[in-house]
Amino acid sequence: MKASRLILISSLILLIFSCGKKEETCQLDEDILDQELELTITRLEQEFFSAKTQEDFSFLLEKHPEFTQIYLQADLYPSLDTLASELLTIHQDSAMQVLNDSVQQVFTDFSDVEKELENAFKYIKHYFPEFKIPKIYTFVSGFNSDLVVTEDIIVIGLDYYLPPSHTFQPELARYMAERYDRPYIVPMIVTAISSRFNQTNPQDKTLLAEMIYYGKAYHFTKAILPCTSDQFIIGYTPDQISESFANEEFIWAHFVENELLYETNPFEIRKYMGEAPFTDAISTKAPGRLGRWLGWNIVDDYVFNQDMSLYQLMGNPDAEQIFRQSGYRPRPPA
Template identity: 30%
Template sequence: MKIDVSDVKANLTYKNYEDDLFEAKGSLEEEIPMLQEEYSRFFELFNLHMIGVGMPDDDEFFTQLESFLNDTMIVNLKEQVDLRINKNELEQEFIEAFKHYRYYFPNKVVPDIYTCVNGLNQSIVLADSLIGVSLDKYLGADFDYYPRLGIPAYKIRNMHQQKIVSDAMYFWATTEYPINLKASKVIESMIYQGSMYYFVEAMQPELNDTLKIGFTEKQLEFCQNSEANMWNYMAENNLLFSTNRMDIKRYVDDGPYVSVFSTESPGRVGAWLGWQIVRSYMKNNPEVTLKQLMENQDYLYILNQSGYQPD
């Protein structure tokens, strides 16, 4: 999976909207037209959909935006972002990931990356050729706002800077390559999710598996040690071909753990197993490109050709 991308040009636009917005704080009416021109689509996305203050031609826009920027929590979040997030490092990580993207998908558009502080709303927001990253959702597992807001511990564990790029690449992949709408079986969701993590792996080959999928070292170890048992359990209990939405939720979606596999298991064990199936498929079919994998919506074909057999 490791490739030389030193000569690949990412051509990435990366901007920290929160810095420019807070700098404009004292003279919004004067500065907003320039911000609107510079940030264009993201400006609209941020104001309309992320913080809900409307647009400059709305009567209450400036009052509401000023109120947002002077809110004690928002001011504190911006201070914490400046303190806890290494923005230059983050930009370099994005450039490196999108160099890999350019290598594998030379004809695809590289999205613009915009960071922001949005008051702990969505972590990653996607629009046409654009990724918005809410840095205030990645301030570290020790950031005291998160538990006070009732965010579950299993989610807080992944709210730190090292998860930003892998989250962004994962969500970008899901918009570029959405799941086959006819896919209704647990195994199909497993393999689809597996291909998304395989994509993240291709974009960030140096990243530890724990960060690609968001497991702790112990959870990853549990999965590796229990792989055959988990796979056999799902096969023997006819779960793999179940079309019950609750089964997909239980085994593939995020959660604190999967109760039938013990509290030591992570949520999303089905997605992790799907990732191992996709890895096996790509290993046993070296002629298949990443592009072909991502475009293949016949998940049962991938399973059948994977030669996957955990022991």
């Protein structure tokens, strides 16, 4: 992409154009929210940092067996006593104590995240009645684990979600670290949950298949969190979203002219799908993961043009069919 194409378009026009596509005024469906649903978040870091002895930790390990087995991987230790002893040492470390104090200050009130999760789970239950509500724990991992999502439990490593300006930060590239903030917690969880409903063809190793997979994941997240800004779903800044839409024709032309859709070389696919500060195969001005963003646009068009339900979309493993029936065309700049 020529850098000038990204620079010369006025920011006002870019903002209006991008908002017109996805950032519409929304309202949550009260019928969906009227469902009864029990959701509790266990602030497990508070219990662990309050423990003083090995016996205290052994008690906590037995009290929370799913957390112990799935998150702490107790089977890797000779015994629970060994694990309890190691946890005691970790949690008595002064640096860990200071880190936890910071987390408690920032996340004293977690009710906003809890409410957002509750609403999200109600939406998932509406579209996928078989969905079972997992147990949810918060924890302070010492920057060892940000988020664990399984069918049984969700563990949120709160230390990862301290504000980007906070003294304590995970060892991540800046462009990734900026996505680890409070507003991203629930969208990350919902996107992770989407994978259990996202049917794929394991024989299809093309770039297109991966684009459609992520497009379905982001479409799912937007459907479950209709009032959540796209930036918290895909992890682009508002400017990056605006510039991507303004240059959609150029981006699509790059994919078509270079015959990328049916590319199967993992190295080439990673250029457009992998984590990176920019998609340098197109331009250093273009954000990373542009293939995922493009896949989201294709899937949106497929759902719109085929009048497809979320359940039907996620159950369709045929990336080629989704692409062909999407009628996708890039939007010309406003």
